[in-house]
Structure formats: C-alpha cells, structure tokens
Amino acid sequence: MEDASYEGEEEKPSEKAADEKKPRKRKTESVKLTKAKKKKKECFVAQEKQDTAEDKGVEKPKKRRKKKNITDALAASEPKPGCAADLQELLRDHYADKLSIIELEELQLPDSCFLARNDLSHSLSSYLKEICPKWAKVQKNHAIKRSVVLLIICSSALRTIELIKQLTAFKGEGKVLKLFAKHIKVEEQMKLLAKGVAHIGVGTPGRIKALIEKDGLTLDALKYVVLDWNWRDQKLRRMVDIPEVKVDMLKLLETRIIMGCRAGTIKLGLF
Structure with missing residues (x-):
C-alpha cells in the first residue's frame, strides 16, 4: 500500500x-x-x-505653364475697332524682311485713300450708306462686265453669305456675286462675271485673287474695297488673325489694289 x-x-x-x-x-x-x-x-x-x-x-x-492662346487673350480684352494705322502696320511688318526699302515705300497707303472706319456701331448696310452715299447713281452708271464697283473681302464662305444677306437694305437694284471657293469652281464664277454686269462682289481673298490672275475679274470699274476687319469668328479671330487668310488678303491688296489706292481711283474701308 x-x-x-x-x-x-x-x-x-x-x-x-x-x-x-x-x-x-x-x-x-x-x-x-x-x-x-x-x-x-x-x-x-x-x-x-x-x-x-x-x-x-x-x-x-x-x-509647364499653360500658354494663353489668342481666344483667351481676346476674351479678356474689349473689342477695338480697326483703323488705317492697323493696316499700314500689318503691311509693313509682313513685308519688312521680304522687300527693299523702295518697294516698301510703294506699298505705303496714303491717308486720303481710307474711308471712315466702322466704330462697331454699324451694320454693313448702314456703314456702306455712310461711305457711299450716292450709291444709287454709282450703280446706275456702272455698265462694265467682268468688273464690280464694290468689293467686300471677308474670311470665309459662311461669312460671305452672311454679309450678302446684310446688303439687302443697301444694294438697291445692284447685282451681288459671291466670290468664294467652297462648292463653286472658278470657271463658273468667270462665266457669271462675263455674262452680265455685277455691281458688288463679296468673297474670300484667295478666290478673288485667283479670279484677277485668270483675268476673270478686272479692277477697271472698282471704286470701293471694304475689308471685313472687325468681325470675329467663334474662336474670336479676325480675318487678319488667320494666317492663310491674312497672307491671301495682303497678296490681293498687292495685286493692283494698292496701286489704285495710291492713284486715287480706289478707296479702302475697314468694316
């Protein structure tokens, strides 16, 4: 145990x-x-x-800092009507490194060739009535084919159509031709110019220049050239702010229009 x-x-x-x-x-x-x-x-x-x-x-x-584009810059600034000095400066800056001093002097426009500028209060018809008060008589005396009395230069085909609509109160019995390249062949426009008497031509500088070079449009009866200077597109660009349009416009002016201005036969207006 x-x-x-x-x-x-x-x-x-x-x-x-x-x-x-x-x-x-x-x-x-x-x-x-x-x-x-x-x-x-x-x-x-x-x-x-x-x-x-x-x-x-x-x-x-x-x-990277975001660069301000032209739309941003213009949206922040107040619209300023164009004047004769603006066109003179544009011509001088564009041709400064391309032409000699003597050639640049030949492009200098006399102040007497400029019509009253648009102060941004005018419609196209009211502006044209101001610069051409005797239009009824002028259009009645015009009888030259392949030439117009009044040439309105703008930036695009759409703007051309818009301006033609605005001419209703001014043109009277005058015939208006649209002179742009969109959907219209240059040969067709040449036929229209040769067919009858046209008083007003509205279009883009590239097509107008092409018609002059092809002898479809002459400057024999031309008395007034109006640049659609102040109008801005959806991106707030004027015609001189669009590089290709600006170049075409300057080349067009160089094609006998400046010569006519210097001779006193053509008047220039900035609308």
Whole structure:
C-alpha cells in the first residue's frame, strides 16, 4: 500500500513540471514574434528613408505653364475697332524682311485713300450708306462686265453669305456675286462675271485673287474695297488673325489694289 501511494505521488510532480514547461514555450514564441515584427518595422522605416533620399536626389519635372492662346487673350480684352494705322502696320511688318526699302515705300497707303472706319456701331448696310452715299447713281452708271464697283473681302464662305444677306437694305437694284471657293469652281464664277454686269462682289481673298490672275475679274470699274476687319469668328479671330487668310488678303491688296489706292481711283474701308 505504501508503495502504491508513493508511486501516485511521484506521478503528480511530473505532470506539474510538464504543465510549467508549456507556457514557457508560448512566451518564447511570442517574444520571437515581437522581435520579428520589430525587424520588419525597422526594414520598412529604412526603406522609406532610402526612398525619400532617392526622391530628393532626383529632380521632379517642372509643371509647364499653360500658354494663353489668342481666344483667351481676346476674351479678356474689349473689342477695338480697326483703323488705317492697323493696316499700314500689318503691311509693313509682313513685308519688312521680304522687300527693299523702295518697294516698301510703294506699298505705303496714303491717308486720303481710307474711308471712315466702322466704330462697331454699324451694320454693313448702314456703314456702306455712310461711305457711299450716292450709291444709287454709282450703280446706275456702272455698265462694265467682268468688273464690280464694290468689293467686300471677308474670311470665309459662311461669312460671305452672311454679309450678302446684310446688303439687302443697301444694294438697291445692284447685282451681288459671291466670290468664294467652297462648292463653286472658278470657271463658273468667270462665266457669271462675263455674262452680265455685277455691281458688288463679296468673297474670300484667295478666290478673288485667283479670279484677277485668270483675268476673270478686272479692277477697271472698282471704286470701293471694304475689308471685313472687325468681325470675329467663334474662336474670336479676325480675318487678319488667320494666317492663310491674312497672307491671301495682303497678296490681293498687292495685286493692283494698292496701286489704285495710291492713284486715287480706289478707296479702302475697314468694316
């Protein structure tokens, strides 16, 4: 009996020892985990420091400033009516590096050739009535084919049609021709000019110049040239702000129109 009790007592301490050992293992495992986490944190911190150091060393691309286009610039400014000095300056700037001093002087327009400018309060008809008060008599006396008395130069076909509609109150019995390239062949326009007497021509500088060069349109009866100077399109551009239109217009003026202005037979107006 004593032996049996002794054996039972011997077994109990061994179980306690086993129980005591188990939590120690858990503690060591938790310690290892915390150390591993610390190491990971240290690695992340070190990596972040390295990244920031690299970022400092590399220059970031500078942000480009958005350039103001002509639409933005014009939208912020008040409209200003064109004047004779504007056209003179345009001619001078465009031909400054292309022509000699003597040739530039030949392009100089006398002040006497300029008609009253549009102060932005006029419609086309009211402006034409002001600069040509004796239109009824002028149109009655005109009988030359392939030539017009009044030439209105604008930037596009759509603008041409719009201006022709505005001529109703002015033209009287005068015949108006549209002189642009869109959907109309130059040969067709030459036939129309040769067929009967036309009093007013409205169109783009490129097509008008082409008609003059092909001898479909002459300047024999021409008395008035009106530039649609102040009108702006949807992008707020005038005809002189559109490069190809500006070049065509200047070339057209150079084709005997400036010569006629200097001779006193042609008058220029900026509408």
